[in-house]
Amino acid sequence: MAESAVHRDPGSPPGPSDPRRWRALAVCLVAGFMTLLDVSIVNVALPSIKQGLDTPESDLQWVLSGYALAFGLVLIPGGRLGDARGRRTMFMWGLTLFTLASAACGAAQSSLWLVIARLLQGAAGGLLSPQISALIQQMFSGRERGRAFGMFGTVVGISTAVGPLAGGLLIQGAGAEEGWRWVFYVNLPIGAVCLLLARRLLPDTPSASRVGPRDLDPLGVLLLGSGVLALLLPFVQAQQWPGNGKWLLVVVALVLLTAFVGWESRCAKKGVQPVVxxxxxxxxxxxxxxxxxxxxxxxxxxxxxxxxxxxxxxxxxxxxxxxxxxxxxxxxxxxxxxxxxxxxxxxxxxxxxxxxxxxxxxxxxxxxxxxxxxxxxxxxxxxxxxxxxxxxxxxxxxxxxxxxxxxxxxxxxxxxxxxxxxxxxxxxxxxxxxxxxxxxxxxxxxxxxxxxxxxxxxxxxxxxxxxxxxxxxxxxxxxxxxxxxxxxxxxxxxxxx
Structure with missing residues (x-):
């Protein structure tokens, strides 16, 4: 009986007494740890990146802020995609993209290459992260759900704590000039193992169905992203763009964010699910x-x-x-x-x-x-x-x-x-x-x-x-x-x- 329980259809959700739910939780926690680790581990790699790629200060800022911005913009549409198309499916897509983007970061030959790869990595993290919370709610109930969320909270704290030390150890071992690449390459074996286990252990979403573009509010995402980007640009590029003309982008940002609020308030009338x-x-x-x-x-x-x-x-x-x-x-x-x-x-x-x-x-x-x-x-x-x-x-x-x-x-x-x-x-x-x-x-x-x-x-x-x-x-x-x-x-x- 135990053998049959373990080898049942991987798409069926783990039942209340199914031990697979805890192993499935472990896969979610490791993947969540990896995406959150990439927030803090990269900080100690910045001087090494600057030395290895001759990176200007503005690109160092984009390595961090670009990841955070892409992560934040994809979070809500990513959660909707998981609810509609299946959380296991979106988890695996997000994990695959995150692992490939990590490889691209490690292989970067220029600062522009690295910034673009970090944007993709952040978007992948935004697609992956909401699936973890949703899967915990799907697999657990009652006290077990509280215990599972408590374990996830612990992982969040640990990933922040060990990030700077882990990054320092990797760079110390691999050398200051090329050690920063291993800050990203370390995700490859973790991502590959999690991907294999996710297909076998994670439940799918019984209510999953097809989702159209209107359900993801692409215009809302575009307006919000453009508004925040216009707000960031004059600060990040302050040293590279001489003169005061760059601050006109703040006005552009306010216009775009106002348009975002106006569009979101009209979404319900148009039958579109708003991003906010x-x-x-x-x-x-x-x-x-x-x-x-x-x-x-x-x-x-x-x-x-x-x-x-x-x-x-x-x-x-x-x-x-x-x-x-x-x-x-x-x-x-x-x-x-x-x-x-x-x-x-x-x-x-x-x-x-x-x-x-x-x-x-x-x-x-x-x-x-x-x-x-x-x-x-x-x-x-x-x-x-x-x-x-x-x-x-x-x-x-x-x-x-x-x-x-x-x-x-x-x-x-x-x-x-x-x-x-x-x-x-x-x-x-x-x-x-x-x-x-x-x-x-x-x-x-x-x-x-x-x-x-x-x-x-x-x-x-x-x-x-x-x-x-x-x-x-x-x-x-x-x-x-x-x-x-x-x-x-x-x-x-x-x-x-």
């Missing part, structure tokens, strides 16, 4: 949560970008030493994430305010440490402040997801979750562009420390803006509760009249 369901933004907790996490990701993801460049190019750390210096932040974030998930039910949005305050203070102390301890001792001096910032970060991301989605109707849960993740990725792209622009504009023969200080100021400004939004949400929530209490207190009096 604007009705969700009538919920205060949802739109404030999306805005807060966009600003926060703009701040905290840019930290890794400028810190690795400062340590490696400015202080001449090896990739491994830079990875070890950044690890306290990642370890703090991973360790506090599970605590934040347990405490958010008790404390709510104020817990996120505490986390954001810790991040802002930690980053401020990091800048102070780098200023007071110049030279190679800066990495050690920055360890404690980065740990504090990381602990705060663990109290922000997972709790914000819980609070932001708490009032969303169940039938809109998938769209809301995808929109929230899109906010994170778009925020990352904006932050890397803005902070990178300030950082590179301050560089000179002896200007690495000053450039790092200025870049951190912008990162902290994004975090403080996120803190203001969180405080506004807390204040609005308290006012709403007071109005409800006042209303309940007056109801008996009205009934006696």
């Amino acid at each position: 369901d604007l009705s969700l933004f009538r919920l205060r907790s949802f739109w404030l949560g999306c805005l807060m996490i966009l600003l926060y990701f703009a701040g905290f993801t840019s930290i890794f970008f400028i810190t690795t460049l400062y340590l490696q190019s400015g202080l001449h750390y090896t990739a491994l030493e830079a990875g070890m210096a950044i690890t306290p932040f990642a370890l703090g974030a991973g360790g506090a994430a599970s605590i934040g998930g347990r405490l958010v039910g008790r404390f709510g949005r104020p817990l996120i305010v505490v986390g954001l305050t810790m991040v802002a203070v930690g980053l401020g102390l990091t800048a102070l440490a780098a200023h007071l301890v110049p030279g190679r001792g800066a990495g050690l001096a920055m360890a404690a402040p980065l740990l504090l910032a990381g602990l705060g970060s663990g109290l922000v991301i997972a709790p914000n997801q819980t609070m932001t989605l708490s009032q969303v109707p169940v039938h809109n849960a998938g769209s809301a979750g995808g929109t929230l993740q899109t906010s994170q990725r778009v925020g990352s792209a904006i932050g890397i562009a803005a902070v990178g622009s300030v950082f590179f504009s301050q560089l000179g023969p002896d200007g690495w420390a000053d450039a790092y200080d200025r870049g951190l100021v912008v990162s902290v400004a994004f975090v403080l803006a996120a803190l203001i939004v969180a405080l506004a949400d807390v204040g609005a929530g308290r006012r709403g509760r007071r109005r409800q209490e006042t209303s309940r207190a007056t109801e008996p009096k009205r009934g006696t009249r």
Whole structure:
């Protein structure tokens, strides 16, 4: 009986007692780990990429922000494709494209080649990622589903923590000039094994059917992508495009994003599924949560970008030493994430305010440490402040997801979750562009420390803006509760009249 259970039709979903569901979960977690690892592992490879390909600063920014932007734009259409065409099918397509794009990244012979390959890699990650959450919901229920999502959350934290160290070890072993290629090549054996196991173990989607272009809202994706791209360009290309004419692109971006909002609001009338369901933004907790996490990701993801460049190019750390210096932040974030998930039910949005305050203070102390301890001792001096910032970060991301989605109707849960993740990725792209622009504009023969200080100021400004939004949400929530209490207190009096 056990043998027949294992060798049943791979397209049939694992049943409640089928041990295949846990092996299928392992395949999903490994694939998710790989796509998330490519966010943090590449940071320590940037100086090696610059040396190996003679890459300009703007292309280094596109290596990171291009991946985040493509990832975010494909998330929601990718989730719809999985629901309609089959989650196993889309998982395998996404995994195949991600593995091939990783090979193309590793084989890049120019910075343009690498940037294009990273865009494809990000799009593949955006296609793959929503299938993981959907498959967990499909394969598990009740407490098992909570356990499975908890394991996925742990993988998210671990991938962030080990990324800088893993990248440093690979570059240390393969050499500074060509070691960066192995940061991408490491995905090839992992992707190949996952692909073989996915075909055998993952369930398909019983309700899958054909989907038309109208169901993916291609115009909405194009308007959103073009608007964000127009917004990023003048920041990323600030050093390459002289003059002030480039800032007219910000006006173009506002026009495109306004057109995006107008189109999305008309989608329901035209029978088109919007890439972003604007009705969700009538919920205060949802739109404030999306805005807060966009600003926060703009701040905290840019930290890794400028810190690795400062340590490696400015202080001449090896990739491994830079990875070890950044690890306290990642370890703090991973360790506090599970605590934040347990405490958010008790404390709510104020817990996120505490986390954001810790991040802002930690980053401020990091800048102070780098200023007071110049030279190679800066990495050690920055360890404690980065740990504090990381602990705060663990109290922000997972709790914000819980609070932001708490009032969303169940039938809109998938769209809301995808929109929230899109906010994170778009925020990352904006932050890397803005902070990178300030950082590179301050560089000179002896200007690495000053450039790092200025870049951190912008990162902290994004975090403080996120803190203001969180405080506004807390204040609005308290006012709403007071109005409800006042209303309940007056109801008996009205009934006696």
